[in-house]
Amino acid sequence: MSAALLSPDALEAALRGIGAERYHNLHPFHRALHDGKLNRGQVQAWALNRYYYQASIPAKDASLLARLPTAELRREWRRRLEDHDGDAPGTGGVARWLRLTDGLGLDRAYVESLEGLLPGTRFAVEAYVHFVRERSVLEAIASSLTELFSPTIISERVSGMLRNYDFINAETLAYFTPRLTQAPRDSDFALAYVKEHARTVEQQQAVLGALKFKCGVLWSMLDALDYAYVLPGNIPPGSFRPS
Numbered sequence: 001m002s003a004a005l006l007s008p009d010a011l012e013a014a015l016r017g018i019g020a021e022r023y024h025n026l027h028p029f030h031r032a033l034h035d036g037k038l039n040r041g042q043v044q045a046w047a048l049n050r051y052y053y054q055a056s057i058p059a060k061d062a063s064l065l066a067r068l069p070t071a072e073l074r075r076e077w078r079r080r081l082e083d084h085d086g087d088a089p090g091t092g093g094v095a096r097w098l099r100l101t102d103g104l105g106l107d108r109a110y111v112e113s114l115e116g117l118l119p120g121t122r123f124a125v126e127a128y129v130h131f132v133r134e135r136s137v138l139e140a141i142a143s144s145l146t147e148l149f150s151p152t153i154i155s156e157r158v159s160g161m162l163r164n165y166d167f168i169n170a171e172t173l174a175y176f177t178p179r180l181t182q183a184p185r186d187s188d189f190a191l192a193y194v195k196e197h198a199r200t201v202e203q204q205q206a207v208l209g210a211l212k213f214k215c216g217v218l219w220s221m222l223d224a225l226d227y228a229y230v231l232p233g234n235i236p237p238g239s240f241r242p243s
């Protein structure tokens with residue numbers, strides 16, 4: 001069946017429907033993380049692997065920034081780089097993520113070296129960076145729209161982890177506090193852009209496909225963690241081993 005042209009609001013509803021069905025808040029590893037079902041080593045593995053996602057976000061945003069056609073768009077997108085990289089050493093989201101891995105007792109140089117990453121994490125994150133580099137600007141912007149759904153998962157994560165783990169405190173989870181205002185600001189802009197610029201059936205299908213792809217990136221990162229750190233005996237050679 002061929003797809004119909006959607007009104008901007010119907011396109012938004014279809015995008016939100018993809019999130020409701022596919023966002024990583026529905027993944028069993030995410031549920032286990034929040035519900036206090038993981039041990040410290042498993043939470044360390046999550047933070048160490050997720051570091052690569054955080055550290056790659058500004059690189060993907062820089063490659064998109066370079067392709068944006070107007071100063072207005074570039075100014076908007078530039079803020080994302082500032083949010084993640086900060087404006088001085090030790091500031092910004094990536095530095096705050098390292099405070100989380102510090103708080104969990106991981107060696108900073110080891111985390112930053114990426115040596116302990118799961119292969120599945122590496123492939124998923126690199127697929128996202130390549131997607132943004134290679135696809136149209138419209139698809140690249142649409143692929144950031146998972147952030148529409150992140151404030152809910154972040155609130156659940158922070159309250160669940162604080163309640164359930166004695167090795168976690170508000171200081172170690174400080175990464176997430178600014179995201180609660182940054183993510184809605186960023187995703188409101190991206191959503192308005194997509195609603196305005198996806199005008200043909202092909203463009204609308206490409207936008208929906210980009211969001212499905214991105215949900216798959218986040219889902220497969222959790223699949224990799226679940227397989228390696230929940231089922232016994234499955235940690236790949238060379239990947240992080242909790243002590």
Ligand SMILES: O=C(O)c1cc(C(=O)O)c2c(n1)C(=O)C(=O)c1cc(C(=O)O)[nH]c1-2
Nearest residue numbers: 057093143144145146147150153154179218
């Ligand atoms: O905690 C989360 O579950 C979560 C999800 C996402 C997301 O949905 O992509 C991002 C973040 N956090 C995040 O912290 C972040 O900086 C971020 C940037 C982006 C993006 O695609 O540009 N997604 C996300």
